[in-house]
Amino acid sequence: MDQVTLNDIKKAQEVIKDVVLRTDMLENVRLSEQTGAKVFYKCENLQRTGSFKIRGACNKIASLTEEEKAHGVIASSAGNHAQGVALGARNAGIKATICMPANAPVSKVAATKSYGAEVVLHGNVYDDAHDKAIEIQAQTGATFLDPFNDKFVIAGQGTIGLEIFEQRNGEVDTVIVPIGGGGIIAGIATALKGLNPNIKIIGVQTCNIPSMKASFENGKVTSAFNDVTIADGIAVKTPGDLTFDIISKNVDEIITVTEEEIAEAILFMLENQKLVSEGAGAVSTAALLSGKYVPKKDEKVVCVVSGGNIDINTLYRIMSVALKKQGRRISIVAELPDVPGSLAKLVSIIAENGANILNITQDKLASGRFTKKQMVEATIETVDFDQINRIKSAFIESGIKVDII
Template sequence: MAGPARTLKSGTRHARKPAAKTMAAAGMPDLIPSDNSYLQRILNARVYEIAKETSLTPAKNLSKRLGNKVYLKREDEQPVFSFKLRGAYNKMAHLSAEQLAQGVICASAGNHAQGVALSAKKLGCRAVIVMPVTTPKVKIDAVQGHGGEVVLFGDSFSDAYGHALELEQAQGLTFVHPFDDPDVIAGQGTIAMELLRQHPGPIDAIFVAIGGGGLISGVAAYIKAVRPEIKVIGVQTKDSDAMVRSVRAGKRVQLSDVGLFSDGTAVKLVGEETFRITRALVDDFVLVDTDAVCAAIKDVFEDTRSILEPAGALGVAAVKQYTASHGCKGQTFIAITCGANMNFDRLRFVAERAEVGEHREALFAVTIPEERGSFKRFCELLGPRSVTEFNYRISDSAQAHILVGVATQKREEAAKLARAFAKGGFDALDLTDNELAKQHVRHMVGGRSELARNERLYRFIFPERPGALMRFLSTMHPDWNISLFHYRNQGADYGRILVGIQVPRGDNAALRDFLASLNYPFEDESNNPVYQLFLR
C-alpha cells in the first residue's frame, strides 16, 4: 500500500487531510483507478430503485445535554430497517441476466441478508443466505419473509462467510459480499451524498459504525472527495475492533473471537478494499463498550421513540464519548443510525445496562454490622438519593453484605458515595464497572439461611417517591429484624419489593397493625412453595 502507515488512538485528534485533488501528492493512495472513481460510482449508484432517501433528524434532547448540535441519519427507516439494502441492490443491479438467472448467495449477520433477499425479490432471482447461528430470530424471520433461503452456520460472520464460499462454488451462484466490493461500497456511499444535500451547512464530524468497513468506506470516499474538511470518525465496540487494530498495525489483523452483543458489527477480519480506504481516509476512531451502546439506544428512543439495534447506536455512543473526551461545545455532529433490527428479548438487558452506561447508576457491595438499626442508619446515609436496587439476605451473625444500586448524575459520584459510606462506618466496594456483578451476581443475592428464624415473607408495592423506604423502616417495630430485602427500580410509578421480617411469635397483632398502617398493597408469601424451596 502506498503512503506511510498512521498510528491512531481512540478519541485522539489528527490534522485535517488535504483536499481530495491533493491526496496523491500528500502520500495517500488513489482510491481506485482514475477512469472509474468511487465518486462516479456513488453518483451513478442504482439504490433508489428500491431504497429510500432517509431523514436527517435533529436529536434535540441529546444536543441540549451535550452542548453540540447532533443529527441522526436515519438508515433505520429503510424498508429492511438497515442501510445494507443500498449496497446489496447496487451490486445485484449490475449483474448480468445470466448471473441473476443462476442466483446469488451471501453471508451476513442479518442486515445484509435482508438487503440481498429483498433485492433478489425485486429482481426476480434466487437468494441463498448463510447466517451465523447467533443471528437474532427477528432477522432470520425477516429474510425468510422476503423469500430468502436461510442456511445457519457458525458463530460469527467469518464462519458463515467461509461456508457461503463453498456453496457458491458448488451451486454456481454469484457471491454478494456484505462490504468488500466496489459496487457495495458505492451503494453505501449514497448515504453521504444524501446527508450533505440535507445539511449543506458546516459539519464537524460524521460518526460511522464499522463492521467489515463497507459503510465507512463509502461514506469516507464521498465526503473526502466533496467536503474533505469534515472529519469521518469510525466506531467499533471494544470486543470487535478488527478495523482499529488493522489500521494501527498497518495490515489486516484477524481477531480470534468477537463480541456478539453488537452482532451487526461482529466481524473478525475486515475487507482488503475497505481496509485500504479506511486507512487512507478515516480521521479517527472511537471504541465504545456495551453499557455505552445501551445508553445510546435509550438516548435515541427518548429523541425519536425508535429503538435501534446495538450496531445502529454505535455512532451515537461515540458522539457522546468523543464530545466528553475532547470538551467539544457548539459543534455539529452527525451519527449514522445504521440499523434497527433489534431482537425484542434484548430490551431487558439494554434497559438494565443503560443507566450504568449513562453514569446514572452506581453499584456497590456494602458491609454493615448485623444489628438492629444498621439498615436504617445506612439508608439515612444515602439521604435523598434514589435507590435503584437493593439486595440483601441474612447470612452471618456479625456482618451483613448488601448489594445496592444508587442513582447518580455523573461518574464522579460513585467515588464520592464510597467515601461517604466509609466515613459512616460502612466498608464499600464499587462494582459499577464489574461485569460479574452487573451480569450475574446482582440477580443471585439470596438463598437459604439458618439465621432466618421466625421469618415472614411479604411482597410490597411501594410508591416510587423519596421517603417511601424510610417510612417503612421508621414504622416497623424496633425489635423486629429485616432478614431479606430485594428491590429493583423498573421505571414504573410503583416499585415492587420483597421483604423478609423476623417477628417474634407473640407479635402477630402488632404485625397486622404495622401492615395496616403502611397502606402499601402487599401479599403474604410465607407459604409460597418457591420461597420454601429456595429461600427458607
C-alpha cells in the same frame, strides 16, 4: 484493487433511487445541549428492511450479468445485509441463499425468510457464516455478494454520504459512522471527502471486536475478536482489504465503545429521540455520550444510525443493563432471619425510600449457612444512585445484610 470514486457513488444513487428511501435527518436536541455541538441523526434505521444495507445490495445486484442472475446469489450476513440481498433478489426475480450466524437475532432471520430467501445458520460470528457461504457458492455456482468488500456495495452505501451533504446543504463538520467490515464508512468517507476534504470522518467499533481499529493502527488488515457483542451488525472479526485501503486514506479516527456504553446509547435514543436502534446503529451515539469523541462548540455533527433491527428479547436485556448503569434499577440479595416480619421490614425500607419493587422471590428452604434464615432476591426500580445509597444505608441501620448485584 478496484477503487471507488465519487462518480461511482453518484451512479449508484441513480441506479437505486427507486428502491431506497431518502431517510430523515433529525436533530437530537438533548445531545446537542449536552455536547454544545449541533448533533443530527441520519436515520438509516428507518430505511426499507430497517437498515442501510439495501443500498449496497441493490446496487450490486443491478450490476450482475444475466448469466450471473440465472445462477442466483449467495451472501453471508449478521442479518442486515441478508435482508437487503433477499429483497433485492426478490425484486430482480432471482434466487437468494443467505448464510447467517446461528446466534443471529430471530427477528433478522424471520425477516430474511419473509423476503423469500433460503437461510442457512452456521457458526457464532459473521466470519463463520462467510466461510459457509463460500463453501456453498463453490458447490452451486451462485454469485457471492460480499457485504462490504465490494466496489458496487461500497458505492451503494456511499449514497448515504451524498444524502447527508445534500440534506445539510454542505453544512457538516463531522460524521460519526459505525464500522464492522467497513463498507458503510468506506462509502460515506469516499463521498464526503470527495465533496469536501475538510469533513472529518470518525469510525466507531465495539471494544469486543475492534478489528478495523487494530488494522488502522497496524497499517494492515488485522483480525481481532475479544468477545461477543450486542452490536451484532458490526461483529466482523476480519475487515476487508478494499475497505481497509479506503478507510486508511479517508477516515480520520477510529474509536471503540464498551457494551455498557452501547446499551446506554440505545436507551438514550429511545427516550430522547423516540428512535429504535440496534446495537450497531447506536455506537455513534455511544461515542458522544461516553465522551470518547468530544466535539467543539457549535460543531455540526452527524451520527449515522445504521439500523434498527433489534430483537425484542435482546432489547429487554439491553434495557436492564442500561438502567442499572444509570442507577435506575438494582438487583439485591438479602439474608434475613427466618422469623415473622423480616420480609415486611425489608419491603418497608424500600417503600419508605420511594423505590418500587419490580419482582421479588423468597427462599425459606435453603440449607447450609441459610439454616434458620431466609434468602430474598429482588429487582428494584430506582431514580438515581443517591436513592440507591439511601436505601443501602437504611438496610445497614436496620441490620439487614444485603448484596447489590
